[in-house]
Amino acid sequence: MAAGKLFIGRKVRELRESSKATQAAFAERIGISTSYLNQIENNQRPVSASVLLSLAEHFKIDIGSMSGSDSDRLLSALSEALADPVFDAYSPSLQELKLVTQNAPGFAHALIASHQAYRRNSEQLASFDDQMVRTNTLSDPTPYEEVRDFFHFVDNYISDLDLAAERLATSLGIPDRDTGLVLSNHLESRHGVRILRAEPGEDILRRYHGSSRALFLNPYSPASTRTFQMAFQIAVLELDAEIEAIIQRANFRTQESAEICKIGLRNYFAGALMLPYQHFLAGAKELRHDLELMAARFGASLEQIAHRLSTLQRPGLKGVPVFFARIDRAGNITKRHSAAKLQFARFGAACPLWNAHQAFETPGRVIRQLAETPDGVRYLSVATEIAKGGGGFNTPHRRYAIALGCEVTYAADFVYADGLDLTSCTAFDPIGISCRICERVNCFQRAVPPLKSRLMVDHNRRATLPYTIS
Structure with a gap:
């Protein structure tokens, strides 16, 4: 093939x-x-x-x-699962993997789920073997992981909610009017909900009191956060039936997963209401995906803008296929989606050579990187640090890096490509997906050996790594 x-x-x-x-x-x-x-x-x-x-x-x-990227996502997840040493006796070719993902996607999903259960069971046996006696649910995926995979495999686009949000935004005049003011007026006029300030010492973003029809918002939150929380409350009050239908179709294993997904779906609607699809897509094209200019135009945060760009997957009206991730200082990927060929690892931290980590060293700046993955695909990646908090000097602030990028063939659509030499091979940094599945043999930042490679140790010679990869 x-x-x-x-x-x-x-x-x-x-x-x-x-x-x-x-x-x-x-x-x-x-x-x-x-x-x-x-x-x-x-x-x-x-x-x-x-x-x-x-x-x-x-x-x-x-x-x-x-010809979309759903097969790419499934192929990536299946390849990573089969890289586990438990499958040492079987090394499928790329042709075999493509045949499975294209002709039997249900079987591929089942195999990935089985491997996920096996991994979790093995890890928990190593450190929590006493729990094995008390519960029989250790092999199930966690609710958070199940919901994360749900959004991943629907391409991070929920048509029913996106269209409903766009219809409401159009009727309210969003984004041509002040979105926060419009949503506040809508909550009061349609639902009788008053917007009030939360108590200074109350550690919340949003609290809704149903009997008094009062929505309390943190006065120290950024305006974009308060607007998002009002949009979320509208989803609670107006989209319950639609969201419940989506959850029923997803057929989650546990009620806990369903409840977590309900939050995710309401968040999705809130983002789509603040940033209505066609207005946002046109703005992205006009401003060449300049995150700061888009944030100023739409009254949103950089993270809200980057996340919304990853959802522009409407059939017949798609945006540039991008990858988006949010990463904490420990390297954990706390949000992820990719409509590009680059697929994030399901286990382990992100590649240390990726510029997302460098963003913590240069707060307040958008940094650029040209990168190439082991499969030869080249990308433009931009990253910046964001801080979440508010409330004063003594209030803890959560710090993340957000990264957004595209395959280099789309780089001209991004202002961040200006001035970069996209034709020079030496301009592209070699990055991987995760050390455990990366086949690069000479990476100076390798943390652990690749799972399915033999290691050779020469006691008379030492390079950066204490072994060589066969």
Whole structure:
């Protein structure tokens, strides 16, 4: 299966079946032979550009949705799972992995979930073996991880909520009017909810008192945070049925997962209401993804802007495919999504050579990096430090780095590419995904050896690492 060829047999078959057409009728409609269609549906031949255009013309589909990054995300997750030493006896080729993810995505998801359970069970056995006696739920994914994977595999785009938010934003005149004032007036006029200041010593962002119809907000929070919390409350009051339907379809294992996802879905609506899709997409194009200018235009924080950019996955109206992550000082990825080929590791910290870590050393600055992953794909990455807190000198502040980037083929759409030499091989820093699955043999920042490589030790020679990788 050569790189760059498009094998989308399952999607073509689903499209044909949804049209209730036989192979012969479907093939005739798009102008190919029945035997060619049969080979496409069984992934024996790739889809040509002319066939893809014919599918788009006759069935009004978004070409991007047929060749999107959902398979890339699933392929990345499956590859990482199979890199575990437990699968030492089996090293599938890229062709085999692609066949599985494209033809049997349900099986791929099940294998990933099984490996996740195995890993968690092994880790907990090592340090909490006494808990094994008291509970039989250790092998289940944590609710947080289950919800994180839900958003990951729906491409971080929730159509029902995004469209509902855009309709409400249009009716309220967002973003042309002051969003915070508009949402405050909407809560009061439609729901009788008053916006009040929380007590000075109350450590909250938002507290809603249903019986008195009062929403208390932290007066020391930034305006963008207070606006977001009002939008969240609107989701609580107006989108309950829609959110409940989404959760039911997700079929979470536990009620705890469902409740955590409910928060995530309300957060999603809040971001989409503050930053309505088509206005925001147009602003991103006009301002060339300048985070600071976009934050000023839309009255949002840098993190809200970067996060929203990662959700621009509406079929037929997609934005530039970006990756987005929020990282704490210990290197933990606390938010992540990628519509690009770069997929974040599900386990372990991020690559130390990534500029997201450097952001902590240069607070207040947006830093740029040209980077190349081991698969040869090149990226533009920008990162900056953000601080969350408020309330004065003695109040603790949480510090994170946020990183946003795209494949270098889209770099011209970003103001951050200006002045960079995108043609020089030496301008790109070699980065990986995670040390445990990175195959680079000469990385001076390697923390642990790759899982599926043999190590060789020469006691008469020592380089940066005390071993060499076979």
